[in-house]
Amino acid sequence: MSELWLRRSTPSDLELLPARTTPILLSDEQRRSFSERMRQIPTTSPRRLDAWGVERGGRPDLPFTWTATTARRIIGTRAAQRHNSSRESILEAVRDEIADQLIIASSGRSRSGSLAHWLANASHPSLGLITAEAVNWATQLLEASTLFGDSTHLCRSDAYYNISGASTTLRGRRDLLLPSTEGRVVVRVRSGAPGPSAGAGLRTDLFIDALAHPEGEAAQQFIGLWPDAGLLLLVEGTVENLRAGARSLLRGAVVQRRRELAPVA
Amino acid sequence: MTNTLSAFPLALALRGDRTQRPLRDDRRAQQLHDQLHQLLARSPYQPSAPLILRSSSLRAQTPSFESSELGRLRGVLVTTALRLLVNGVHLDDSFADVHEAWLSTQAAGPLRQSFELLNDDQRARLAADIRSHVSVLREHLGAIPSSWRPRTVVRTRLLLGGGALELRDEVDLVVGSPFEDVAALALLDVTTAPLGENAERVLRYHALVQTLRSGVVPLRSCLFSTATTDLWSRDVDDELLQRALADVASVLQGSEAA
Numbered sequence: 001m002s003e004l005w006l007r008r009s010t011p012s013d014l015e016l017l018p019a020r021t022t023p024i025l026l027s028d029e030q031r032r033s034f035s036e037r038m039r040q041i042p043t044t045s046p047r048r049l050d051a052w053g054v055e056r057g058g059r060p061d062l063p064f065t066w067t068a069t070t071a072r073r074i075i076g077t078r079a080a081q082r083h084n085s086s087r088e089s090i091l092e093a094v095r096d097e098i099a100d101q102l103i104i105a106s107s108g109r110s111r112s113g114s115l116a117h118w119l120a121n122a123s124h125p126s127l128g129l130i131t132a133e134a135v136n137w138a139t140q141l142l143e144a145s146t147l148f149g150d151s152t153h154l155c156r157s158d159a160y161y162n163i164s165g166a167s168t169t170l171r172g173r174r175d176l177l178l179p180s181t182e183g184r185v186v187v188r189v190r191s192g193a194p195g196p197s198a199g200a201g202l203r204t205d206l207f208i209d210a211l212a213h214p215e216g217e218a219a220q221q222f223i224g225l226w227p228d229a230g231l232l233l234l235v236e237g238t239v240e241n242l243r244a245g246a247r248s249l250l251r252g253a254v255v256q257r258r259r260e261l262a263p264v265a
Numbered sequence: 266m267t268n269t270l271s272a273f274p275l276a277l278a279l280r281g282d283r284t285q286r287p288l289r290d291d292r293r294a295q296q297l298h299d300q301l302h303q304l305l306a307r308s309p310y311q312p313s314a315p316l317i318l319r320s321s322s323l324r325a326q327t328p329s330f331e332s333s334e335l336g337r338l339r340g341v342l343v344t345t346a347l348r349l350l351v352n353g354v355h356l357d358d359s360f361a362d363v364h365e366a367w368l369s370t371q372a373a374g375p376l377r378q379s380f381e382l383l384n385d386d387q388r389a390r391l392a393a394d395i396r397s398h399v400s401v402l403r404e405h406l407g408a409i410p411s412s413w414r415p416r417t418v419v420r421t422r423l424l425l426g427g428g429a430l431e432l433r434d435e436v437d438l439v440v441g442s443p444f445e446d447v448a449a450l451a452l453l454d455v456t457t458a459p460l461g462e463n464a465e466r467v468l469r470y471h472a473l474v475q476t477l478r479s480g481v482v483p484l485r486s487c488l489f490s491t492a493t494t495d496l497w498s499r500d501v502d503d504e505l506l507q508r509a510l511a512d513v514a515s516v517l518q519g520s521e522a523a
Contacts, residue, residue, distance in 0.1 A: 008298075010291065010480030068370050089411035091352060125366035128354030129345065135352060136416045143414075146444050193422040193431075229422050230478040 004199040005234040009147060009225055017221075017234060023183035024237055026216035034211075034246050039166040041253045044260055050171040050208070051201035054248040058255025066118040068126070068133040074115060075101075075130070076137025077175065080145075081154050083138065090142070094134045098127060140227050144189050145176055147225075153177045155186075159205075159212035170249065172208030183220040183237075193229035200248050202235045207245025210237070218242055274407020275489060278498055279440060279451040286447040290482040297477060297506060298425075304514055305426035315424070315431045316517070323466040323512050334379040335387070339394055339457045341376060342367055343491060344437050346399045347455055348417040351409050351438060359399035360392040398457050398491040405494060413440040421478050432513075434474040443481040448501075450475060450483035459493045466512050472501040473509035482506070 007013040053061070064070070079093035088096065098119060104110050105120035122130065145152045159172035176187035186209055188202070202224045210218035218237035225232045235241050346363045349356060356362045371377045383391065409415045419439045423432040441449035452471045456464075472486040486505075487498040499505055 008294075008480060010294065012291065012295075012480070090414065091411040122369070123365055125349065125354065125356075125362040126369035128349040128352060128362075129366040129370060131354070132348040132352045132417050135411075136419070139414050139416050143442060143444070146442070193424055228420055228478075229424060230480065231424075 003236070004202075007232050007234070009227065009230055009232045011147060013232075014147070018236065020180065020183065020185065020220040021236060021238075023220050024210075024218045024239055024242065026210050026213075026218065026242065028216075031211060031216060035163045035166065037250055038163050038168055038253060041166075041250070041257050043167050043253070043257060045167070047166070047168040047253060047256060048171060049168065049249050049252050049256075051173065051204040053252050053256075054204045055195065055197040055201040057197070058252050058259070066115065068130045071115060071118070071130055072133035072137040075134035077141060077154065079134060080138040080141045081156070083142065084154065090135055090138050091131070094131050094138060097134070098131065141175060141189060144187065144225055144227065148176060148178055148187065151178060151180075152187075153179065159209045161208055161211040168253070170208045170211065172205045172212065174205065174209060180220075183217065185221045185223060186219040187223045187225055189225050189227065191228055192226065194224065194226050194231060194233055198224060198233055199235065200244070202233060203241045203245040204248045205245070206235055206237060207242050207249065210242060275405050275453065275487075275496065276407035276409050278496060279438075279453055279485070279487060280413065281485070283447070286449065286484055289443075289446055289448055291480055293482050293503065293506065294476050294480040297473065297510065300510055301425055301430075301477075301513070304510070304517065305429055308517055315428050317431045317433055318513065318516055319433045320435075320467045320470045322516050323463065323470055334376075335391065336458070338376060338380055338391065339398065342391075342395050343398045343402065343455060343457050344418060346395070346402060347406070347437055350403060350406055351415050351417055356399070356403075359403075360395045363395060363399065364392075394457075401491045401494060402455065405489070409438075409440065414442055415440045421474050423474060423477055430517075432474050432477070434471060436471050436475070439475070441484065443479040448482060448484040450479065450481065452483055452486045454486075454488045455491060456488060457491050460488060460490045460495050460497055464488050464497055465499075466509075468497060468499050469505055469509035469512060472499070473506055473513070476501070476506060 005017060007016060075094060075097050079090060079097045082088060082093040082096060083090050086093070101116040101119045105116040110116035110120070119127070119130070141154065145154065153176065155174045155177050159174060161170040162168070163170070173188050174186045175189045178185040178187065188205055202222050206219060206222040209222065210216060220237050221234050222237065223232055223234045342363050345367045346356070346359060349363065349366060368377070416439045417437065419436045421432070421434040425432065436452045437455045438453040440451050443450055452475055454467065454471060468486045468488050472483055475483050483501045485498055485500045487496060489496045
């Protein structure tokens with residue numbers, strides 16, 4: 001397996017990262033082969049796989065609930081984009097994002113369980129704390145963007161890839177994009193500190209990002225940035241890393257299947 | 266270094282005069298990393314699990330004013346109030362609003378359990394306490410412009426020595442960017458306890474951890490007490506960072522002895 005680069009997240013340490021290589025293309029045959037193997041692992045309910053599940057070794061997560069922490073990435077990322085395009089202050093941009101969600105909720109277009117629905121039912125002080133968390137995220141994202149240089153873009157959405165006939169959706173998180181004439185580098189911003197399975201998570205994100213690319217082009221490098229730890233991890237877009245990402249997802253699907261079949265205590 | 270705030274807002278003390286700021290120092294962090302690695306290499310202490318240091322590890326071993334459950338609750342609620350005030354949230358009733366905001370982020374945990382075990386008298390005392398601390402904070406904080414890029418409750422988890430040592434920290438308010446030409450990061454910790462002899466160690470620890478995290482030496486590190494309105498503020502320089510390293514070394518030696 002190719003190397004995992006660990007560096008401190010400072011401008012001088014970024015200069016020590018490996019040079020970008022020519023991007024690898026996933027062929028239609030490779031995509032078909034992966035999808036076929038995923039279809040061979042049956043599931044009784046729609047399956048959603050991502051790097052987080054891989055890092056947790058397929059252990060079931062707690063049921064999702066909206067909190068200030070789970071909402072901060074969506075609101076904060078959109079606010080950072082708004083800040084970049086309109087030059088609104090970060091705080092104003094976050095407030096406007098929340099206001100937009102509240103308008104969606106009041107117009108009756110939000111479904112139960114959605115972010116808009118949850119925000120509409122939050123009290124004024126809770127909205128204050130949600131604002132604080134989103135401001136933190138947006139500021140962190142904009143600082144990460146400054147760290148990687150002027151050509152950095154904020155990603156508009158995560159990478160999604162549906163495998164038809166396997167009831168499976170793959171989701172690859174991505175926050176920043178560093179395009180060049182030859183390819184791209186993708187950055188994912190994370191909280192806390194990298195754990196022992198962080199490399200497996202990055203390879204999974206690399207593979208999903210390549211699957212979701214219209215031409216199957218893998219990122220030249222996939223970087224995980226942990227601002228809380230002042231660290232970054234980098235995997236290169238090599239065939240070995242793409243294969244490792246694919247294997248992790250298949251293993252994750254197998255673990256989920258075993259759990260479905262396990263007798264309930 | 267010590268100020269008792271009267272009329273001037275904390276916000277001004279944090280940032281000061283831009284023309285007086287030193288140039289951005291992005292070389293010191295590497296030296297500090299090297300020194301910490303040498304310190305760990307010299308240490309015979311070989312932990313089976315990472316040794317975790319927090320600012321509280323640097324405080325004296327005797328129980329302090331803020332270490333009781335009620336003191337921790339008060340601290341958490343005042344920090345929540347700071348987050349709301351910095352983000353321009355109007356508080357109608359400083360206890361009820363802050364309490365509601367805090368509850369919205371708290372799943373069942375020991376602090377929440379402690380709160381629920383309080384009887385009516387204790388709750389009333391806590392409410393009065395919070396109102397008084399928040400009123401002091403509101404009076405002295407001043408407006409923090411969004412252009413200063415304020416972040417509240419900034420957590421850090423630095424893994425050092427191949428994971429043998431973990432420096433954890435939480436600063437209540439960080440303003441400024443590490444990418445400016447001059448030193449611009451300012452750190453503020455708010456405490457509901459009077460500032461004692463350990464407060465300076467906490468100031469230094471925040472400065473050290475932030476330098477290692479961002480790779481840039483912060484402008485200053487401040488500690489504000491809502492109990493006494495004392496503000497301790499230190500410009501971060503090499504001497505302060507070396508003393509912070511010595512504090513960490515003494516805790517490491519204490520762990521070896523234990």
